[in-house]
Amino acid sequence: MKTFREYLADESVGYIVVQLPEAGLSTVVQHAILDEGHWVPAGTKDWMLRVDAENPSIKGQRHVHIARERHVNSKNMQAAWNQDTTRHDKSSFNTKVASVSAVQDIARNALGLGDNVILEDLSQAGQLLFESVDSLASKAPVTPYFLRVRNS
Numbered sequence: 001m002k003t004f005r006e007y008l009a010d011e012s013v014g015y016i017v018v019q020l021p022e023a024g025l026s027t028v029v030q031h032a033i034l035d036e037g038h039w040v041p042a043g044t045k046d047w048m049l050r051v052d053a054e055n056p057s058i059k060g061q062r063h064v065h066i067a068r069e070r071h072v073n074s075k076n077m078q079a080a081w082n083q084d085t086t087r088h089d090k091s092s093f094n095t096k097v098a099s100v101s102a103v104q105d106i107a108r109n110a111l112g113l114g115d116n117v118i119l120e121d122l123s124q125a126g127q128l129l130f131e132s133v134d135s136l137a138s139k140a141p142v143t144p145y146f147l148r149v150r151n152s
Helices: 004-009 027-034 101-111
Strands: 047-052 063-068 079-082
Touching: 047 101, 063 101, 079 101
Parallel strands: none
Antiparallel strands: 047 063, 063 079
């Protein structure tokens, strides 16, 4: 029996069909998987979502874009999060859209994240509570660590 990885490497295989049980997937996740890369209704009012696949060639993570139906072509009217909960498209990330609890719920659901997961929502460096640096004496690049808080 071949593994899935072996089937992917087999050049004689033209395509692979994967069946997923609908019972284990929410409606939003079903649409996101089937319509990956396309705008689909998010199931809440006039909100739309687009899930884009991971792109290892540019270190791009799987991520979700969310916008009102009339704003799907306006990047600055969208919020987008990566699979690891960080903001995607930071330069055009709309914090007002991102602050809507329904939008955060749509994002968590589309990415398969739990309800208790906090999505990055810092809008300015002024909201930084503290920064911790492990080794200032090191000549290696330093990675800052941020504490993210959610406004209630």
